[in-house]
Amino acid sequence: MRIIITKDYQELSQKAASLIAQQLKEKPSSVLCFATGSTPLGTYENLVSLCKDGKADFSKVFTFNLDEYYGLADDHPQSYHYFMSEHLFKHVNLRKGKSLIPDGTVKNIKEYCKHYEWEMKQKGGIDLQLLGLGSDGHIGFNEPGSSLGSRTRLKTLDEQTVKDNSRFFDSEKDVPRYVLTMGIGTIMEARKIVFLVSGENKASILQKVVEGPVTSMVPASALQLHPNTVLIADEPAASKLARKDYYSYVEKMQERYEKGEI
């Protein structure tokens, strides 16, 4: 895992957006997979600016999303369909019909989830996966205990996640208890993962994710086994990493290498 520690959230967001823009430059027809939550908001803002300045072109891109609340229609203000449209899709030159987000209203869930995975394969697989981190260590909506080989499916939210996400709803009881989420096995098939973690409240769980054992009790720890993950953490989130200084040193050495200084 490559670990980039930024001084603040702003720098984290700029770095993440520039990695995505770079991906689009290298492969204009990239298949991207997006995440929701507060953490990627700054990244999306930066991507919108880059697109307006002609530095990020979405015209040939296809996008997927990690997850969706089960029971929310796509025009519900708390649905992830609505979130993606508001924060990214309607501001960039992504073509109509070129994004797929799990449909939270389907009846035949098993068939549908299989089909969602099939669509990913049809498009050639995910080139770049954006991820955030839940306070209990989840990625997507894969709560602790999720199989590290899991695929897209219906999951039940942990009470902690219901509490965390209640800030977006009128009250805790309005938070859907079921979700559709790509599995950890699905996520691990992405060719590149950009993993964003921000804020002091994520510091303890991030330490477990990066420096603890790989375990389904901390779903994001599976990323230790992924060959091409870039973790971008701001200072507060990185504050409990035991080998923080070493990771920063490695990054400096990497930059020198990329500039041809060694």
Ligand code: GLP
């Ligand atoms: C939700 C999403 C995750 C996200 C997590 C953390 O549960 N399903 O994809 O990473 O929230 O959100 P935040 O970035 O707001 O802390």
